[in-house]
Amino acid sequence: MALLDVNHLDVRFAMRRGDVQALRDVSFSLDKGERLGIVGESGAGKSIAAFSLLNLISKPGYIAGDSSMVFDGQELVGLSDRALRRIRGHRMSMIFQDPMMTLNPVLTIGDQMIECLKAHRRISTRDARKISLEKLQLAQIPAPEARLEQYPHELSGGMRQRVIIAIALLLDPDIIIADEPTTALDVTIQAEVMALLLELCEKHDVGLILITHDLGVVSQVTERMLVMYAGRVIEQGPTREIINNPLHPYTQGLIQALPQMATPGSRLNQILGSMPSLDNLPTGCAFHPRCPFATLEDGRPRPGCRDRVPGLSGTEARQVACHMVAENMPTPPGQADQLATAEESQ
The missing domain is CATH 3.40.50.300 (P-loop containing nucleotide triphosphate hydrolases)
Incomplete structure (x- = not known):
């Protein structure tokens, strides 16, 4: 049985002139530790498919029809917000395109990582800080102790994206969803970040859903791929x-x-x-x-x-x-x- 099984996913946006279908009958699966790529031009529906998995579709968007998303035997469609919070960021993590839109500019890196851990686990600040330090080291961030005390604007773009990867790994997820994680980075940093993400997923048997328009990256990183067009x-x-x-x-x-x-x-x-x-x-x-x-x-x-x-x-x-x-x-x-x-x- 697949770890994630998506069937007939239908996402619509309620507009005055009627519903607009952003996704139509999208089906795919992901096994534990498998790497799946989703490719297509802007507007193809790649990101909407990813956001649907974590119920991050903003109103007036909604999941409709006979849509089904089963994660580890549990149906996600219709799940309560409280139940979803136990999955979102814990068993399924997401890496967004722009780390500056993900990180809180007024909190240190350490504060944000500790807050994330405490939101999902009963854990002391000392233990949370220790885990945060370990994940920064795992993401190959130099001087991790100093980084915990820094604010996002004090880090380079590549370093911020490594911090996001470390946060995604904080709670040892089963699946990481990476939504064009290297878009804002230069070519050499892109290669380093993707190599790091691939290494971490292989080492820890984490499933990866990589959303990108770069077929070159998909050819090197993923085992299976979906090509999307117009939803x-x-x-x-x-x-x-x-x-x-x-x-x-x-x-x-x-x-x-x-x-x-x-x-x-x-x-x-x-x-x-x-x-x-x-x-x-x-x-x-x-x-x-x-x-x-x-x-x-x-x-x-x-x-x-x-x-x-x-x-x-x-x-x-x-x-x-x-x-x-x-x-x-x-x-x-x-x-x-x-x-x-x-x-x-x-």
Whole structure:
């Protein structure tokens, strides 16, 4: 049985003109110690999916329909706030994009870590400080004793993100959800932070849900991945299988748009158009206005693309939502290794 099992997740926002669906029929699972990547452009629904797990959807947003999220045998949908607090930050921790928005600017690092421990455990200040120091050391923060007395603004961006990782590990969670944890950092610091997060998850058998738009990072860190578009999962399976042989035209476009996939000196590849607004989705497949395969060679629309929403099909391990999956052009073999080599060289 999976540690986390999400089925038919439907998230909506109640607006004056009617409900807007931010997530539609999203399903996935996570085993203990497994690393799952969720990728897609801005507006695809990646962060909403993560926030839903911890019930951090702000009103007018709400979880609707037959949504089910089972964590370690316990249904999270409909759980009381008090019961959720025993899970949120304790058994499931989250690392947000901007550490300065997460950390309290008027409290020292030590005060914030001690407060977090005391909120979930009956523990003395002395013991809480000792655990905080151990977690800072685990996050490879130099001079951890001094850091406990510092305020967030006194630390660099990379150091603040390491502090957030240490806080996420405070209560020995089963799952860490990392929402684009390196977005605000420079490239070298990004690599250090991701290597640290991967090492800690592997060492302590912690499940990781990594939300990112960086397919290079996903190819190195995760074992399985979901590709999302306009609130739906359009492809999922083992990371290297998807990167080596993407079946959905959108996934193919994302990979081909990476700088390392273009010939040096030539223009970068791109997916034409932009993500549609959730309150004005195209009919049929939401990707069809941008899809190079939605129109046949003779100019006629491909059957199904404009009038039917494709469902996920395939094996349990590898699924794709595309009407013409059998006709997709295979990606050249060895593409995952090419991505990894390019990332390492950076």
